[in-house]
Amino acid sequence: MFDKILIANRGEIACRVIQTARAMGVRTVAVYSDADTNALHVVQADEAVRLGPAPVAESYLRGDLIVQAALETGAQAIHPGYGFLSENPDFVEAVEAAGLVFIGPSAKAIRAMGLKDAAKALMTKAGVPVVPGYHGDNQDAAFLAQQAGQIGYPVLIKAVAGGGGKGMRLVEAAPNFLENLASAQAEARTAFGNADVLIEKYITSPRHIEVQVFGDGTDAVHLFERDCSLQRRHQKVIEEAPAPGMTDEVRAAMGKAAVTAAKAIGYAGAGTIEFIVDGSNGLRTDGFWFMEMNTRLQVEHPVTEAITGVDLVAWQLRVAAGESLPAHQDDLAINGHAFEARLYAEDVPAGFLPATGVIDHLAFPGTARIDSGVGPGSEISPWYDPMIAKVTVHGPDRATALRSLSAALDATQVAGTVTNLGFLRLLSRDRGFVAGEVDTGLIAREEAALCAAPKPDARAVAVAAVVAAQFGSDPLAGFTLWGPLERDILLAYDGSDIAARLTVHGAGNVAVTVGDEDVSLLRHGDHWGTPAIRHGRHVTVFGAETVTFDIVDPLDRAGDAMGGDTVLAPMPGLVRDVAVQVGQSVVEGDRMVVLEAMKMEHVLRAPRDGVVGAVSVATGDQVTAGALMVALEE
Numbered sequence: 001m002f003d004k005i006l007i008a009n010r011g012e013i014a015c016r017v018i019q020t021a022r023a024m025g026v027r028t029v030a031v032y033s034d035a036d037t038n039a040l041h042v043v044q045a046d047e048a049v050r051l052g053p054a055p056v057a058e059s060y061l062r063g064d065l066i067v068q069a070a071l072e073t074g075a076q077a078i079h080p081g082y083g084f085l086s087e088n089p090d091f092v093e094a095v096e097a098a099g100l101v102f103i104g105p106s107a108k109a110i111r112a113m114g115l116k117d118a119a120k121a122l123m124t125k126a127g128v129p130v131v132p133g134y135h136g137d138n139q140d141a142a143f144l145a146q147q148a149g150q151i152g153y154p155v156l157i158k159a160v161a162g163g164g165g166k167g168m169r170l171v172e173a174a175p176n177f178l179e180n181l182a183s184a185q186a187e188a189r190t191a192f193g194n195a196d197v198l199i200e201k202y203i204t205s206p207r208h209i210e211v212q213v214f215g216d217g218t219d220a221v222h223l224f225e226r227d228c229s230l231q232r233r234h235q236k237v238i239e240e241a242p243a244p245g246m247t248d249e250v251r252a253a254m255g256k257a258a259v260t261a262a263k264a265i266g267y268a269g270a271g272t273i274e275f276i277v278d279g280s281n282g283l284r285t286d287g288f289w290f291m292e293m294n295t296r297l298q299v300e301h302p303v304t305e306a307i308t309g310v311d312l313v314a315w316q317l318r319v320a321a322g323e324s325l326p327a328h329q330d331d332l333a334i335n336g337h338a339f340e341a342r343l344y345a346e347d348v349p350a351g352f353l354p355a356t357g358v359i360d361h362l363a364f365p366g367t368a369r370i371d372s373g374v375g376p377g378s379e380i381s382p383w384y385d386p387m388i389a390k391v392t393v394h395g396p397d398r399a400t401a402l403r404s405l406s407a408a409l410d411a412t413q414v415a416g417t418v419t420n421l422g423f424l425r426l427l428s429r430d431r432g433f434v435a436g437e438v439d440t441g442l443i444a445r446e447e448a449a450l451c452a453a454p455k456p457d458a459r460a461v462a463v464a465a466v467v468a469a470q471f472g473s474d475p476l477a478g479f480t481l482w483g484p485l486e487r488d489i490l491l492a493y494d495g496s497d498i499a500a501r502l503t504v505h506g507a508g509n510v511a512v513t514v515g516d517e518d519v520s521l522l523r524h525g526d527h528w529g530t531p532a533i534r535h536g537r538h539v540t541v542f543g544a545e546t547v548t549f550d551i552v553d554p555l556d557r558a559g560d561a562m563g564g565d566t567v568l569a570p571m572p573g574l575v576r577d578v579a580v581q582v583g584q585s586v587v588e589g590d591r592m593v594v595l596e597a598m599k600m601e602h603v604l605r606a607p608r609d610g611v612v613g614a615v616s617v618a619t620g621d622q623v624t625a626g627a628l629m630v631a632l633e634e
């Protein structure tokens with residue numbers, strides 16, 4: 001076994017590899033960019049080496065610097081994680097040329113599977129079923145259109161160098177073919193520097209089922225399947241293992257095809273054979289086709305680990321260190337069911353826009369496996385993938401595991417950035433998904449219902465108001481001997497103000513009026529029945545939905561609302577002093593009215609230079625929020 005390895009990646013996957021390496025007594029070297037100086041993977045590794053500035057082309061894609069870092073720190077092997085350089089055969093060769101071990105397949109195996117057309121040709125030769133289509137060299141538009149007609153619509157145009165759903169177009173009928181071809185080619189040229197495409201039959205009611213394989217260069221086994229059909233725009237959202245509705249017969253056929261594929265290229269390490277499956281009529285031995293091979297550890301590998309008990313990273317290290325396969329096919333069995341949900345910093349109602357922010361608060365339930373590369377205080381920067389965590393659960397059967405996923409998502413708390421948590425929660429309760437009726441179109445069909453922005457109810461507002469008022473830990477805060485204490489709190493959500501009036505009936509007993517609803521809240525220990533935290537000038541309530549409110553300082557708001565001509569009461573209160581008279585000249589910032597509210601004196605000042613035109617309050621007056629107190633002449 002190696003004494004020390006370098007991990008050429010960041011985020012959750014780097015942390016994941018460090019964890020297993022540490023358990024195996026292997027020391028770890030992290031690499032990082034300037035945006036990641038304080039990132040978790042850097043903190044967790046035994047050593048860390050700076051690569052360069054934040055952009056990936058100057059840091060995580062600098063294979064030369066990574067090899068140099070390994071040599072300088074005495075690491076014997078490099079784990080590539082996924083993404084970045086993990087499927088780059090030139091990097092593998094550079095690693096090996098430096099006398100280091102690449103923890104993964106050979107450059108040759110990666111090249112064999114690198115282009116979708118060549119991979120399909122190879123698989124056809126090996127006897128693995130491949131989606132019917134044209135995978136040849138002729139890229140003439142008229143010829144491809146004619147091929148599409150022969151295959152029969154609908155067809156899928158795919159960039160041969162494609163990945164991440166890019167360069168892919170569904171064409172429903174012949175008249176749309178040429179236009180879609182041109183846009184797929186253009187996208188492929190920009191994204192991959194290779195405009196070549198292939199045409200294949202579009203499988204209706206498609207399911208994405210993939211098989212985890214593992215090889216040692218000679219022999220290979222499979223670790224069963226994962227169903228990754230819950231996708232949005234060809235990106236996986238929730239994965240599970242095993243696949244719903246899978247039969248022993250189809251599993252054996254898919255497993256055999258996957259192992260055949262791996263052996264055909266002398267595969268070493270962890271890999272995934274992705275199949276597209278016709279889900280229209282149950283799973284059949286003649287209803288699955290090879291789509292592509294991912295020659296690396298996959299994001300969703302935890303579901304496979306959960307049902308097999310195998311640590312795939314440990315296997316990667318052992319095989320890379322020269323051991324043969326750690327298990328025979330007969331040693332492997334499925335235990336129960338597992339789900340993984342990908343928690344991202346993204347703005348779902350805005351169309352799943354990647355979000356950024358500093359994580360002010362992050363909490364997960366103890367019932368789930370959490371793979372994460374961030375913690376409280378971490379920044380989700382615009383430079384890299386905005387993944388916050390993978391939440392993986394395991395249960396004895398699918399229904400139990402899925403309930404456990406819902407519960408785990410309900411108990412997950414993130415504040416400081418918007419996330420897709422609400423979307424994942426709704427998805428985990430989706431009727432079709434719960435019934436195991438999954439296909440790659442499920443999310444798109446139900447997108448409107450799954451993506452609605454949360455609408456905070458009166459209770460969420462009430463809890464936010466109490467937390468904003470900080471009736472938190474001091475048991476006597478807000479307690480008064482001579483009657484209920486009232487206090488107004490102004491919150492803002494989604495561009496609108498929400499006013500809440502708190503009436504304190506005693507320690508830990510507050511009535512909150514929100515609009516025409518009254519909510520009674522009792523404090524239980526350190527919470528008010530619904531978890532919530534205050535972070536800076538925000539309160540996040542972790543109720544049925546996670547809602548973040550801004551705490552509006554009425555004084556700031558009053559300043560904005562004055563419009564330059566008036567001084568309004570920012571909150572209800574008692575006028576303590578009026579310092580100006582009609583006709584008096586004032587300069588911006590002059591003291592005009594002193595208002596006592598919330599047991600404090602607030603000095604309200606002239607919004608600009610001018611002459612006082614009207615004074616509508618006198619000392620001793622009680623005013624309501626928004627009342628006009630002083631107006632300047634136009």
Ligand code: ADP
Binds near residue numbers: 156200292
């Ligand atoms: P990428 O390299 O972008 O991952 P894939 O070839 O793996 O591309 O396809 C991505 C997704 O597109 C699949 O998971 C599936 O949802 C859909 N897809 C691919 N091929 C087909 C097909 N022939 N019929 C229907 N859907 C397909």
Ligand code: ADP
Binds near residue numbers: 358417547
């Ligand atoms: P400010 O200008 O007061 O700093 P921002 O709106 O920029 O306020 O947000 C500050 C912090 O609050 C950031 O960390 C941001 O990510 C977080 N934040 C803002 N809106 C939300 C929201 N809807 N949900 C969760 N966190 C939020």
Ligand code: MG
Binds near residue numbers: 164274292
């Ligand atoms: Mg794929």
